[in-house]
Amino acid sequence: MTRKFDHFAFLSRSREDPDVFPLKVRRSEFREIYKPYSQEEAADQAERCLDCGNPYCEWKCPVHNYIPNWLKLAGEGRILEAAELCHETNSLPEVCGRICPQDRLCEQACTLETGFGAVTIGAIERYIVDEAFKQGWRPDLSHVRTRPWSVGIVGAGPAGLACADVLTRNGVSVTVYDRYPEIGGLLSFGIPDFKLELSVMRRRREVLEGAGVHFRLNCEIGTDIQAHELEHMHDALFFGIGTYQPVEASLPGMEKGGIVPALEFLIGQTNHMYQLDIPGFPHINLAGEHVMVLGGGDTAMDCVRTAIRQKAASVQCVYRRNRENMPGSPREVSHAMKEGVKFEFNAQPLSLIHQNRKLTGLEIAKTRLVASNTGRARPELIEGSEQVLPATALIFAFGYRPSPPSWLETIGIATDESGLVRMDDHLPGQTSNPAIFAAGDMVRGSDLVVTAIADAREAAQSIIQYLEVKEPQLRRA
Numbered sequence: 001m002t003r004k005f006d007h008f009a010f011l012s013r014s015r016e017d018p019d020v021f022p023l024k025v026r027r028s029e030f031r032e033i034y035k036p037y038s039q040e041e042a043a044d045q046a047e048r049c050l051d052c053g054n055p056y057c058e059w060k061c062p063v064h065n066y067i068p069n070w071l072k073l074a075g076e077g078r079i080l081e082a083a084e085l086c087h088e089t090n091s092l093p094e095v096c097g098r099i100c101p102q103d104r105l106c107e108q109a110c111t112l113e114t115g116f117g118a119v120t121i122g123a124i125e126r127y128i129v130d131e132a133f134k135q136g137w138r139p140d141l142s143h144v145r146t147r148p149w150s151v152g153i154v155g156a157g158p159a160g161l162a163c164a165d166v167l168t169r170n171g172v173s174v175t176v177y178d179r180y181p182e183i184g185g186l187l188s189f190g191i192p193d194f195k196l197e198l199s200v201m202r203r204r205r206e207v208l209e210g211a212g213v214h215f216r217l218n219c220e221i222g223t224d225i226q227a228h229e230l231e232h233m234h235d236a237l238f239f240g241i242g243t244y245q246p247v248e249a250s251l252p253g254m255e256k257g258g259i260v261p262a263l264e265f266l267i268g269q270t271n272h273m274y275q276l277d278i279p280g281f282p283h284i285n286l287a288g289e290h291v292m293v294l295g296g297g298d299t300a301m302d303c304v305r306t307a308i309r310q311k312a313a314s315v316q317c318v319y320r321r322n323r324e325n326m327p328g329s330p331r332e333v334s335h336a337m338k339e340g341v342k343f344e345f346n347a348q349p350l351s352l353i354h355q356n357r358k359l360t361g362l363e364i365a366k367t368r369l370v371a372s373n374t375g376r377a378r379p380e381l382i383e384g385s386e387q388v389l390p391a392t393a394l395i396f397a398f399g400y401r402p403s404p405p406s407w408l409e410t411i412g413i414a415t416d417e418s419g420l421v422r423m424d425d426h427l428p429g430q431t432s433n434p435a436i437f438a439a440g441d442m443v444r445g446s447d448l449v450v451t452a453i454a455d456a457r458e459a460a461q462s463i464i465q466y467l468e469v470k471e472p473q474l475r476r477a
């Protein structure tokens, strides 16, 4: 039922995030911590939007969602129209609503952020799409004109899925290849279920397959199919294969053991929970251990919160700058703190301490922040502040570097000195091989889901432009 939008609701109603499950439940369960909004709650919060003439939130959102427009529709209870509008700019709005760092993006830019509390944009985006799916919404492709082209997409992460979505909506036939048994990339194998449940990606797979996307899973390019073979199977290719090389640390004592690799730990947990049988990712159970995680980004927060749920004896996060300088979302840090993670800020790891080859502690020194010419404060060691923190399992979560497979070169995709795929100057997303496009972490370096989606959607438009020009030649071949 349509309700009338109250334009002055921001004066009478404060920001209310969706309820979270009680701490006791959250600390033990691998399921999303936020309960869904009711229809009434979502409409009440959506009505707080001021509908600014020049909305900063839209500008700060990397996919430039039509935020005030779909908030208004949600406020009026017109959920199917709101979902349709969400999908005009975003291929995975239910995912972004859950895991975008809104406090650094759209909500940070909301006019109400200062003094009133930003509109809960992410939670409403999630509500709109979840509710629309419940009501049976599916993309309407009845008007789409079929094109005679076939595109191969390597990687079913957010970049690959966004490219597949845009191409399918433009009538292009798409096959997505991924080495894993589920779609989602890091959304399924990396980001834990307490932020994003696997069922969300399984539902999206159904929607994409319903729209005509063909998935070939458990299929590794370079092993099961060679890249040059793939070139002959399609009119154009898109790559979104991410970055998977961990940034390595070098500390005295590392060779004696006690180190748990971050992504293996997270993937092993998903593999175990869903019995997926992905080789090379055993379940690493840290129950009863004194877990220490080094780093301050999303991966570090996911590791500490996973260790809490596995019932570690203690969980501590060591970060060399202060809380304000942490690279991840402040919201995730605050969840970790509430769930029982201790933080040692301004602390630089020095060496690992072992007794009889068993890790027992980490030696650290305290730091102070000093100005640097990079614009970001630099940590400087404070002499005489050394101390040992107890630790029996140590996780390094310093981020990921590009990991381009060697066969990229053989199909003419050039990378720069750091290993990132180099973009050709011609069309957005076009690599040095004009028939091959790329986006996501393998082009930008480790970044965000929403930026991978934004770049891949643009690359998909470039593929269409490329094929339109190329079509007469394709017909002759």
Ligand SMILES: Cc1cc2nc3c(=O)[nH]c(=O)nc-3n(C[C@H](O)[C@H](O)[C@H](O)COP(=O)(O)OP(=O)(O)OC[C@H]3O[C@@H](n4cnc5c(N)ncnc54)[C@H](O)[C@@H]3O)c2cc1C
Pocket: 099, 100, 101, 154, 155, 156, 157, 158, 159, 160, 177, 178, 179, 180, 184, 185, 186, 187, 190, 191, 195, 219, 220, 221, 222, 240, 241, 242, 243, 266, 298, 299, 302, 439, 440, 441, 442, 446, 447, 448, 449, 450, 452
């Ligand atoms: C632990 C962790 C937590 C994160 N949390 C957040 C968060 O809360 N919010 C946020 O916005 N971002 C987060 N990120 C970052 C985000 O997940 C990435 O930026 C995003 O997933 C990049 O998308 P992508 O499609 O480029 O790559 P990926 O998601 O890495 O997908 C790449 C896909 O390619 C497949 N692939 C690779 N090689 C091959 C091959 N040879 N053949 C076939 N398939 C192949 C992989 O199996 C994978 O499915 C997090 C990252 C990590 C590691």
Ligand code: SF4
Pocket: 060, 061, 062, 063, 064, 065, 067, 090, 096, 097, 100, 102, 105, 106, 107, 121, 122, 125, 450
């Ligand atoms: S996609 Fe992300 S940044 Fe954009 S409106 Fe949604 S939550 Fe905000």
